[in-house]
Amino acid sequence: FDPSIPPAKLSRRDLRAVAELIKSGACKNVVFMVGAGISTAAGIPDFRSPETGLYSNLARLELPRPEAVFDISYFREDPRAFYALAQELWPGKFKPTMTHVFMRMFADRGLLLRCFTQNIDTLELAAGIPRDKIVFAHGSFAGQHCIDCMEEFDRKTLEEHVRSGTPAFCACGGLVKPDITFFGEALPPEFHGSLHLLEEADLAIVMGSSLSVYPFAALPQRIEEGVPRLLMNMEKVGEIGSRRDDVAWIGECDDGVRELAEQLGWWEEMEGIWKGL
Numbered sequence: 001f002d003p004s005i006p007p008a009k010l011s012r013r014d015l016r017a018v019a020e021l022i023k024s025g026a027c028k029n030v031v032f033m034v035g036a037g038i039s040t041a042a043g044i045p046d047f048r049s050p051e052t053g054l055y056s057n058l059a060r061l062e063l064p065r066p067e068a069v070f071d072i073s074y075f076r077e078d079p080r081a082f083y084a085l086a087q088e089l090w091p092g093k094f095k096p097t098m099t100h101v102f103m104r105m106f107a108d109r110g111l112l113l114r115c116f117t118q119n120i121d122t123l124e125l126a127a128g129i130p131r132d133k134i135v136f137a138h139g140s141f142a143g144q145h146c147i148d149c150m151e152e153f154d155r156k157t158l159e160e161h162v163r164s165g166t167p168a169f170c171a172c173g174g175l176v177k178p179d180i181t182f183f184g185e186a187l188p189p190e191f192h193g194s195l196h197l198l199e200e201a202d203l204a205i206v207m208g209s210s211l212s213v214y215p216f217a218a219l220p221q222r223i224e225e226g227v228p229r230l231l232m233n234m235e236k237v238g239e240i241g242s243r244r245d246d247v248a249w250i251g252e253c254d255d256g257v258r259e260l261a262e263q264l265g266w267w268e269e270m271e272g273i274w275k276g277l
């Protein structure tokens with residue numbers, strides 16, 4: 001890709017040009033693809049940021065390797081590490097960020113086709129994005145089942161177990177786990193059932209993901225050629241920047257979102273929504 005080639009849909013490769021495109025009314029089917037980086041400002045560590053990331057904080061759990069906390073075979077062997085982590089991440093403790101509120105603004109205006117999230121914190125729901133506009137690609141804390149007989153388990157009982165750090169067992173003797181997809185498990189049907197929507201997108205925004213977990217990491221490539229793709233992340237990731245109408249903006253997503261929202265005249269409304277959450 002030759003960067004001297006001008007973009008086709010955008011006037012320039014920057015945030016202002018993306019805001020102009022949205023303002024022009026050309027984007028009616030916006031797709032977001034997000035990861036742990038959109039929730040770090042809420043106080044939830046991501047996986048891979050050095051020192052502050054979850055993996056670097058897992059040492060005290062004495063895991064054979066950090067990823068084991070989300071490994072289904074390790075969970076069967078010793079579920080305590082996951083339960084300790086679930087205690088930290090249990091929904092209700094954290095407030096959505098302005099980036100979550102920004103996505104809700106698209107939903108409120110009927111412009112959100114889907115928010116594909118790798119996050120399990122359910123802050124998208126807490127921000128007021130309708131459930132049917134969210135694809136929880138790696139599951140979430142919203143449900144819980146036995147890993148053997150797949151029977152649903154009582155929410156309140158699991159919550160008590162998570163709070164005390166003691167694993168919950170189903171009547172059949174199997175371990176209970178929230179519906180978070182572990183390494184070694186299939187992704188939820190809603191993920192595969194929503195992939196076709198990527199072809200309908202007229203703007204794609206990727207935020208706060210290292211794009212290192214597949215198959216999610218390949219989603220941006222499924223956006224049709226010619227459709228603008230915006231990356232807002234602390235580091236350059238994936239292949240965004242390889243097409244004419246790609247914008248790669250490096251920094252904290254809340255800052256990028258603020259710049260975009262101010263251009264769109266949405267910022268004050270967003271602050272009001274955030275205060276009310």
Ligand code: CNA
Binds near residue numbers: 035038209211
């Ligand atoms: P990751 O691999 O930890 O990558 C996070 C990315 O976000 C990195 O590229 C960071 O540079 C970037 N980043 C961090 N903070 C910011 C910020 N403020 N603004 C912009 N960019 C930032 O996380 P991924 O989501 O890519 O990895 C996929 C895993 C992480 C999924 O399976 C998730 O379930 C899992 N995860 C989720 C949560 C959560 O639910 N909040 C927390 C930690 C991990």
